[in-house]
Amino acid sequence: MKNIAIVYFSAGGHTQQLALGIAEGARSVPQTNAVLLRIENSDFRDGRWKNDETIANLDRADAIVFGSPTYMGGLAAQFKAFIDACGGIWYEQRWKNKLAAGFTHSQGLSGDKLNTLEGLAINAMQHSMIWISLGTRPEGSQHQHINRLGSYLGLMAQSEADQINIHDGDRHTAKLFGQRIADATHRWNKP
């Protein structure tokens, strides 16, 4: 059995819908567990993030998928606080050679989401993890299309502020991404 942990922040639930799609795709691959770990407001004290249970789950994982909404062209402060709280893990290189991947959601069609994915990827590189790309070219640019925003470094999705459910194409792309992450995790961790 392989374990995939999806750690993310989501204020309004859109980034969470991507996390759910990734988990569903990952679980569709036999012998794969997926655990969802949301960064909660209750995890913060004096501006610092701390949640030992989340860290224990991440330590157990074979692959970690990082997700943040794009705020002001980059990572949400809540997710950056989580990243910064993992500095001790970086020092020990405890997550070295685990697989990693990333996703983001924003309101603008661009909204500078690439900068958020780069932030997630650079964090994974500092931990000496192995980065998994999105793995599919755009099917088109309509709402129902796979990878409609033409992203490669990781998963990008977009919704309007008053939109409750993410677009079908983004949900589908999230599932395919989850499958790819699970497949890669089984291949990388072959006995």
Ligand SMILES: Cc1cc2nc3c(=O)[nH]c(=O)nc-3n(C[C@H](O)[C@H](O)[C@H](O)COP(=O)(O)O)c2cc1C
């Ligand atoms: C402080 C703040 C900054 C934001 N900056 C951006 C931005 O730079 N680009 C963009 O497209 N959307 C931006 N947005 C919209 C968010 O990306 C959007 O609300 C978020 O992805 C929704 O995800 P969630 O429902 O998971 O919280 C911003 C929203 C907030 C609250």
